[in-house]
Amino acid sequence: MTAFFHNLGMPFDGAWLLATIIGILLIALPLMLAVAMIIYADRKIWAAMALRRGPNVVGPFGLLQSFADGAKVFLQETIIPSAANKTLFIIAPIITFTVALMAWAVVPFDVGVVLADINVGLLYILAISSLGVYGIVLAGWASNSKYPFYSAIRASAQMISYEVSIGFVIITVVLWAGSFNLTAIVESQKGYYGFLNGNGFNPLLFPMAIMFLISALAETARAPFDLTEAESELVAGYQTEYSSMAFALYWLGEYANVILMCALNAILFWGGYLPPFDWAPLYYVPGIIWLFAKILFFFFVFSWVKATVPRYRYDQLMRLGWKVFLPVSLFFVFLVSGFLMFTRYGGVQ
Amino acid sequence: MIHILAFYLFATLVVCSGALTILSRNPVHSVLWLIMAFFNAAGLMVLLGAEFIAMLLVIVYVGAVAVLFLFVVMMLDIDFAELRAGFVDYLPFGMLIALVLLAEIVLGIGIWSAGPIELAQRAAPMNPEMSNIQAIGTLLYTRYIFLFEAAGIVLLVAMIGAIVLTHRARGGVRGQNIARQNRRRPQDAVRNVNQPVGQGVQL
Numbered sequence: 146m147t148a149f150f151h152n153l154g155m156p157f158d159g160a161w162l163l164a165t166i167i168g169i170l171l172i173a174l175p176l177m178l179a180v181a182m183i184i185y186a187d188r189k190i191w192a193a194m195a196l197r198r199g200p201n202v203v204g205p206f207g208l209l210q211s212f213a214d215g216a217k218v219f220l221q222e223t224i225i226p227s228a229a230n231k232t233l234f235i236i237a238p239i240i241t242f243t244v245a246l247m248a249w250a251v252v253p254f255d256v257g258v259v260l261a262d263i264n265v266g267l268l269y270i271l272a273i274s275s276l277g278v279y280g281i282v283l284a285g286w287a288s289n290s291k292y293p294f295y296s297a298i299r300a301s302a303q304m305i306s307y308e309v310s311i312g313f314v315i316i317t318v319v320l321w322a323g324s325f326n327l328t329a330i331v332e333s334q335k336g337y338y339g340f341l342n343g344n345g346f347n348p349l350l351f352p353m354a355i356m357f358l359i360s361a362l363a364e365t366a367r368a369p370f371d372l373t374e375a376e377s378e379l380v381a382g383y384q385t386e387y388s389s390m391a392f393a394l395y396w397l398g399e400y401a402n403v404i405l406m407c408a409l410n411a412i413l414f415w416g417g418y419l420p421p422f423d424w425a426p427l428y429y430v431p432g433i434i435w436l437f438a439k440i441l442f443f444f445f446v447f448s449w450v451k452a453t454v455p456r457y458r459y460d461q462l463m464r465l466g467w468k469v470f471l472p473v474s475l476f477f478v479f480l481v482s483g484f485l486m487f488t489r490y491g492g493v494q
Numbered sequence: 495m496i497h498i499l500a501f502y503l504f505a506t507l508v509v510c511s512g513a514l515t516i517l518s519r520n521p522v523h524s525v526l527w528l529i530m531a532f533f534n535a536a537g538l539m540v541l542l543g544a545e546f547i548a549m550l551l552v553i554v555y556v557g558a559v560a561v562l563f564l565f566v567v568m569m570l571d572i573d574f575a576e577l578r579a580g581f582v583d584y585l586p587f588g589m590l591i592a593l594v595l596l597a598e599i600v601l602g603i604g605i606w607s608a609g610p611i612e613l614a615q616r617a618a619p620m621n622p623e624m625s626n627i628q629a630i631g632t633l634l635y636t637r638y639i640f641l642f643e644a645a646g647i648v649l650l651v652a653m654i655g656a657i658v659l660t661h662r663a664r665g666g667v668r669g670q671n672i673a674r675q676n677r678r679r680p681q682d683a684v685r686n687v688n689q690p691v692g693q694g695v696q697l
Binding site: 158161162233263264265268269271272273275276278279282283286294297298301305308325464 | 495496522526529545546549550552553556557558561562564565568569625626627672
């Protein structure tokens with residue numbers, strides 16, 4: 146796109162800036178629409194599993210429910226507690242929302258369809274997702290209220306714990322692909338056994354795929370790891386004091402993060418924009434459709450888990466992170482690098 | 495053009511947030527300004543072409559170290575008057591550190607202007623074909639492997655030390671054995687008794 150504007154007679158810098166801004170809008174606006182629809186989907190799936198109907202009043206089949214909710218919170222009054230730290234109280238949801246959008250810059254939607262095709266794409270995603278905890282911690286502290294503060298402490302401990310195992314899981318995939326670039330990682334998954342696309346079909350990486358899925362649940366604080374907003378203990382967690390648009394920003398950011406984690410599951414382990422089978426006719430379907438199908442599948446799994454699994458206790462959560470996932474993922478890093486050393490890189494020299 | 499703008503933006507923000515780290519009265523705000531400084535320093539490194547270091551800076555410092563800082567500072571109940579009182583006592587020591595840092599910066603700039611990148615090139619010749627990660631990896635795991643492993647051992651010792659210092663064995667604690675809990679079946683724990691009227695249950 147930069148070349149297009151450059152050919153129209155703009156200076157290169159200006160063309161690049163314009164192209165990047167258009168690219169950002171092309172990702173962010175559909176993402177917001179996707180978040181609205183996926184919240185509706187989440188509620189519908191959850192309702193179906195509880196034998197309820199879910200939202201069905203606003204629009205056909207209740208499709209416009211999220212927009213009605215959005216309009217409602219938009220019209221509400223913003224209440225800032227008098228004892229709160231005002232600046233941080235307002236900045237915290239903005240951080241959550243911005244960070245949730247930032248990570249999408251490196252996600253490849255098809256061959257070459259990516260805003261920033263950088264060498265360290267996966268590290269960038271790790272870096273950005275480690276920023277996500279600030280939105281929650283600051284909300285908890287700035288609210289100057291008991292339950293948000295408890296929730297903030299829980300959130301930071303939980304996110305740091307599971308980032309460690311996510312890091313190791315990612316390392317195994319990077320070792321296999323030999324690159325941190327997300328497009329290169331997707332391309333490296335072509336043709337397992339001659340007909341399958343996806344690291345998940347590799348017996349060494351399949352356990353990592355499962356572990357990544359569970360860690361992703363914990364990292365986005367979805368059920369059964371939603372201890373940060375456990376309503377039976379902490380009112381509404383870090384969002385307790387929030388109202389109106391600030392609350393909506395948390396909502397949007399949270400679901401944008403969930404979609405991102407589903408996309409990462411698809412990209413790292415199940416072939417991203419590649420079709421599941423390495424069969425020529427399937428490549429005529431645009432890659433973006435395969436990616437969306439995989440994202441939707443994983444989102445369904447997330448909702449399914451939310452509807453069926455009871456919430457973990459906090460000590461169980463920490464135990465799973467530190468005593469199960471950390472040693473197992475570390476072991477797989479050894480296993481995968483050892484396997485690659487003897488097969489691909491020609492053994493000990 | 496955009497590079498230059500970005501450089502001045504990041505540089506100004508680093509310097510300002512660094513200053514605000516020491517100037518702000520609230521310790522939580524201080525930590526937040528520090529995080530801002532880290533983040534913009536990472537931006538500067540991206541501009542230099544060291545994207546791997548930049549990402550590591552964000553992951554390690556912003557994502558982990560600063561979170562723990564914030565964690566601790568948030569829970570402290572700090573008396574600001576007491577903090578101010580120690581200012582004069584620590585002034586000479588602070589000045590000493592400032593002088594040392596100033597001397598280091600002057601030395602660094604002096605060496606830099608003496609011969610541009612030749613020193614660095616001689617110490618670690620760079621292959622322009624390689625990406626950042628590969629270049630650092632090949633250096634770390636070949637030439638500097640022993641230093642790298644020594645650093646790892648130092649960290650391990652530090653970790654064990656921290657655990658030894660803080661861990662205290664408490665008596666009378668009944669820990670859970672998850673495997674045993676999962677192994678337990680209803681027939682181990684529950685018994686159905688068809689109890690005749692007027693008799694007690696044999697437990």
